[in-house]
Amino acid sequence: MRRIPYGPVRDGWRLTNFSLGLTYNDDVLPDGSMYSYWQEGPFYDFTAAEIEELETATATLYEMCLEAGDWMVGQCPRRTVEGRRRGYFASICTPAECYLSRIGVPEFAHEQIIRTWYDGDAETWTHYDKDPDMRLPMQTPDFSPTVYGRFDLWYNGAGSTPKLLEFNAQTPTSLVEASVIQWHWMDQTGVSRHPWRQWNSIHDRLVGWEATPDGEPADPGAWRRNIGKLREARPWLPEKPKIFFAYETSEASGEDRMNVAYLMSTAEEAGFPVELIAMSQIGWDVAGDRVVYVPAPGREHEAEPIDVIFMLYPWEWFWHEEGGKAFFRNMADPQKRGTVWIEPPYKAALLGNKALLPVLWKLFGDDPERGKYLLPAYFADSKGAATLTSYAKKPVWGREGGSVTLVRAGQTIVDNPSEYGTDGLYIVQQLCELPAFDALEGTVHPVIGSWLIDGEPAGMGIREGVGVSGLVTRNTCNFLPHAIEAES
Template sequence: MPPRPGWRAENTRLGLVYDDSTYWREGARYVFTAAEIAELEHAAATLHEMCVAAGDHIVATCPRRDRTVRSRAYLDPVCTPDVCLLARFGVPEFAHAQVIRTWQDGSAETWTHADKDLDGGYPPQAPDFSPSVYGRFDLRYDGQSPPTLLEFNAQTPTSLLEAAVVQWRWLEQTGGPDQWNGMHEMLVGAWRRNLAALREARPWLPEKLTVHFAYETGETSGEDRMNTAYLQETCRQAGYDTELIAMSQIGWDTRADRMVFGDRQLDVVFALYPWEWMWHEEGGRPILRDLADPAKRGTVWIEPPWRAALWGNKGLLPVLWRLFGDDPERGRYLLPAWFAEERPAHVTSYALKPLWGREGASTSLVRDGVPLAETPGPYGAEGYVVQALAPLPAFGSPDGAMHPVLGVWMVDGEPAGMGIRESAGLITRNDAHFIPHVINDG
């Protein structure tokens, strides 16, 4: 299809300032039937249900789930990789208690009740709530076999702006019939619901609540800033005051023992910044200690630490396979996966992925014991997982065969829409291209 007149300027006006002229593929599109979209939506909803069960399973292996153990000294080691999946994932032990607490505080119905004798100063019957807003399943799908999970970007996924806004504008201007794209409205509703529940749990929050949105200024393309700013706008449309800040502007007031921006306490912060970076940095321990005590009125972080520790870690993949690989209904959305040291000898074709990795870095593909593709990177110190090799499908383009990954967006635990990235190689890296899609049964 022909390019839109002035499409570059229009995309930039909508916030796609990080396009180097090759990221957005104008003139191309992927076409789906309504039945295919329904299959993707069902797969995403089923995967989310499985992830919830996997989160419960991971937490159940951690000795610090026991409140009597959680009350021990801050650094008293009780978790080892042979018994605790969080330790095996590479989550530092001082973070385990807050991963568990924020996971269990997922809704008003499951509020935990602190025990003053066990947890050092919590008032009895102190509820809390740890909001979570969005995430992205990356799926392999060829239209013939069921969609299968490649990984879950559960804490800091980007490409949201182009999926929710830019490709919708493209649809309006090209007259496309339809698109799976309800992200914007669902995000506005998610902020409204989650912040209302947070007020119920923390009635001391100011009546005129300001939600701060923080991003990492070291990412110079503008991608992190604009994705964060877009989420900020959806929160503003939900009726809340917002402010965009840099992660480096967040400080620790040692006298008041609180997180601050300038001289103001931070009540609620959305941070497009990985927890696995944060808890290894100098300020990580104070942040975890600050959010540990609801009665202290500490800062609420969105997304909460469990998003990275339980779902944003590729250790989730072998846990899902262990729990659901034999389930004929749910297992069909999974690829066989193991921790690297547990790979069966007969599995000689696989993807080797670091537990903590981003944008395809430090990833290798092996076919019949022979390297097929690899991407260098800095990750892998905490270990790797192995996932059965399932090469991405290939679709023709003027530039040769391209391999798409379907990013299905989840908002408040519900499938909300899709964005597609494609690349010439079998490993989707940060130089992939974004391609819009339509639904057309004609």
């Protein structure tokens, strides 16, 4: 792993990137200077062995996360039939005995978090008809599609071991630049002649590919595979159900819109009808007890039922908003006519928050083969936290480095106050400062964004911060492309 400071600079690269979807590249910083998110010229170069190591780490970490999810679900009283039959509004979970309550997930969401976690398991949800006193009717196994996720990893090349910093399991961005923009950069610059050129199969894994003459079998891709499994569970769905794609319009840069639009384009390329909508256009049909798309206020008569929707919006915001209970009640429809959400709620509640890190350490910290990819982590109010003098303090529910504090030998070196963490829920993770490379603008610190598509390692994007503050990856950090064994 090396940083190449003076790579090729393409003529008209800004316009090229803009035409490919990177419409949110340029911004004006508070001091009046211009900021370019994409860095044209410098790039990172890896050996094939280093890529294989990152790919192995990514696959292993995901396996551990699935086991950690099982452990978390096992701490919730609603995991059992007895717990579920207490009724939708009953309160049986407490922070002392329920992991989900411990981290602030409202109890009305627990059952659907557990149900979507176990979807596809034929033995889990088939016992509702065994007891005539049960309040819920029989519910057969369902399917909850999950398309993508991104691990943020510490890595410093050969001789080092990748370390998990966090898992962006529900709403990861930087997808456009990781999938499309850096691939075109590679095509246009030709910096590598290695057969792999770049670790980047994100687009192909989303859309699928045909069998190749050299014997590689066809792959239907994440969209066709997931929707196919969904239709097995819900045969009443059309062969190609319409997929809505929703984003939050208050995000002013356009990053959310373009990430969602890109995902939508891959679903369309895979053969599905699609529609891009705003979060504010998701409505509720009281009479029909359905989630609907409302084109505009006053046009409720044109509302269209939503069977399948991808939402780039945090579940931890969604379930605290007015009307949140209704959406979860809709998911619980025993006839499986409720709306299917991509990513499902378990992605936020079990995997996409920082409380995953102490669970992983608890389960695998002593495992010499798998624990090597982890850093010691504890809830901030636990005894284990007191054993760390150098650590990163992170809010359980936080994004883009907000409210992350780095402490080295008892002294704060970086503080990034934000609106996150007001609930007082924090974890601490042993400090592992990002690698340092020399650059024109000073010392830079890269973090590896390792992508999963349908649970499989699929590629890498690199974000880079500058100076001491760059040890925390924020929304102002740059994106740099990468190559495999670039020609000198």
